Amino acid sequence: SQKIEQNSEALNIQEGKTATLTCNYTNYSPAYLQWYRQDPGRGPVFLLLIRENEKEKRKERLKVTFDTTLKQSLFHITASQPADSATYLCALDERGSYIPTFGRGTSLIVHP
Amino acid sequence: DARVTQTPRDKVTEMGQEVTMRCQPILGHNTVFWYRQTMMQGLELLAYFRNRAPLDDSGMPKDRFSAEMPDATLATLKIQPSEPRDSAVYFCASGGGYNEQFFGPGTRLTVL
Numbered sequence: 341s342q343k344i345e346q347n348s349e350a351l352n353i354q355e356g357k358t359a360t361l362t363c364n365y366t367n368y369s370p371a372y373l374q375w376y377r378q379d380p381g382r383g384p385v386f387l388l389l390i391r392e393n394e395k396e397k398r399k400e401r402l403k404v405t406f407d408t409t410l411k412q413s414l415f416h417i418t419a420s421q422p423a424d425s426a427t428y429l430c431a432l433d434e435r436g437s438y439i440p441t442f443g444r445g446t447s448l449i450v451h452p
Numbered sequence: 453d454a455r456v457t458q459t460p461r462d463k464v465t466e467m468g469q470e471v472t473m474r475c476q477p478i479l480g481h482n483t484v485f486w487y488r489q490t491m492m493q494g495l496e497l498l499a500y501f502r503n504r505a506p507l508d509d510s511g512m513p514k515d516r517f518s519a520e521m522p523d524a525t526l527a528t529l530k531i532q533p534s535e536p537r538d539s540a541v542y543f544c545a546s547g548g549g550y551n552e553q554f555f556g557p558g559t560r561l562t563v564l
Contacts, residue, residue: 372551374551374552381557381558383543383545383556383558385555386552386554429495438500439485439497440551440553442487443494444494445494
């Protein structure tokens with residue numbers, strides 16, 4: 341069966357360090373992979389999209405990698421700040437589908 | 453500042469009552485999604501519209517849920533009759549032709 345796995349345990353890190361979140365998937369052939377941020381009581385907000393033929397994408401302090409052999413995406417936040425504390429969701433767009441499937445998300449807590 | 457709006461933001465109702473949730477997608481967006489989010493299941497897709505036509509509602513319990521787009525500025529999700537297990541946050545999202553989605557603030561539904 342198809343599965344998208346994100347660590348259910350919260351990631352706690354110190355301000356200034358790099359946060360790395362993982363998204364693993366099985367039985368998908370994603371054309372795209374997206375990352376969203378969700379704050380409590382709010383809807384998810386789009387951050388980055390990476391295509392299957394791209395290895396890495398950056399946006400300011402954010403970096404996403406996509407390894408279709410390992411079936412894994414890593415999401416990095418460098419020089420993390422307490423304001424980065426939120427839940428981060430990955431979403432896969434299967435080839436031929438316009439409907440992304442979301443993972444359950446990982447909570448990131450950045451301590452001052 | 454274009455954004456997706458949803459009403460009501462909070463709804464408390466009794467089992468058996470009809471619930472109607474409304475969404476105004478971003479002007480010019482041609483895709484609309486309805487999701488349900490719970491702690492147990494995460495974000496689940498309920499319905500998907502493209503150019504106002506329903507393309508996927510396989511995630512929706514058909515016996516009690518219905519989704520429509522009477523015009524390009526309004527999407528509705530109805531539950532009749534509502535049950536306690538329907539308690540969740542319901543999100544509407546719209547998209548403009550790329551894969552990223554813009555989420556509304558959600559409707560928090562509590563069915564007693």
